[in-house]
Amino acid sequence: MESKKVILEVNNLKTYYQTRLGEKIKAVNSVSFNLYEGEILGIAGESGCGKSTLAMSLSGLFLSPLKYESGSVFLDNENIMQKKENELRSNILGKKYSYIPQSAMNALNPTLKIKNFIIDLLKEHDPNMTEKEILNLAKERFESLSLPPRVLNLHPLELSGGMKQRVVVAISTIMNPEVVVADEPTSALDVTSQKIVIKLIKDLFDKKIVKSIIFITHELPILRHICDRIAVMYAGEFVEIGNMKDVIFDPIHPYSQALMQSILVPEKGIKGKKLPSLPGSPPDLRKIPKGCRFADRCPLVIEDCKKEDVTLTKLGERSVRCIRLNHILTQGKRVTPYV
């Protein structure tokens, strides 16, 4: 991956929610990573760890109560974090960076036919485009993604959940954005529709419509099928990032190990077995403790873990945020199962 072109470079990104009581919920903390051309990077982690907040923050558009604190996000050598809202809306969002939120399926205006939605969207970006040009483009794109063009004349309510989600993906990528961030795009779908949406996402690469994708999901089996690399997020930080096979089948960080042990089922031989569960809960993001954020739940914790904030250590092609790396690597990676 290292020799590939970097599409998105994220450095020490910190963002937070400002509550009405004046507290800061530090949902994204010092996140740094590169997204390479031609890759799908999966982001995994339990509910509330900051995956959606990171996805929203990467767009540079901060809608209250979400706020930017510090860090940079370079897309095409431009720091998106320094762009004004009107510049982001006219030059970046949809054109270079597209975010498909969890609720995108329901965000489609039920009174508008799909084609009118696309016409409005494209005219906003390029008022010189005629309706005919837009419709031709939409038809061509739908056909190339194996979506029947007749869907353009339907209202969102007339579409099944799977079809609606495919339409959302097609619309979100109609301006050929370089980076697409898909937040749980398959979570509300049945298994067959999930497969079709995943195939559609792969087609976006094959047809050279998008360059790179960040794919967020709770479902590790999906990450396993679609991603080149995986980042594991815990309490606003990446604790491990590396190649899909390494992170899923040979995780190093104690939290990654726990996550993989607890979710990667049901497979032959595992079905029916009691699954390990992780005791305790993540830290309160309003009062993050010093040192490793996973320390209170970690079976390998020692006093030093709580003394200083922990940085990512590079281990070949992956990076891991743990001061007990030597212990894990020399004494056998598997920690005591959480049963």
Ligand SMILES: Nc1ncnc2c1ncn2[C@@H]1O[C@H](COP(=O)(O)OP(=O)(O)OP(=O)(O)O)[C@@H](O)[C@H]1O
């Ligand atoms: N609008 C908001 N105002 C205040 N806090 C918020 C808001 N949205 C999210 N949070 C908090 O920010 C933290 C990160 O939430 P986020 O939704 O990014 O997590 P997530 O990993 O995407 O979870 P999920 O998988 O359930 O969507 C959580 O503590 C959450 O409670």
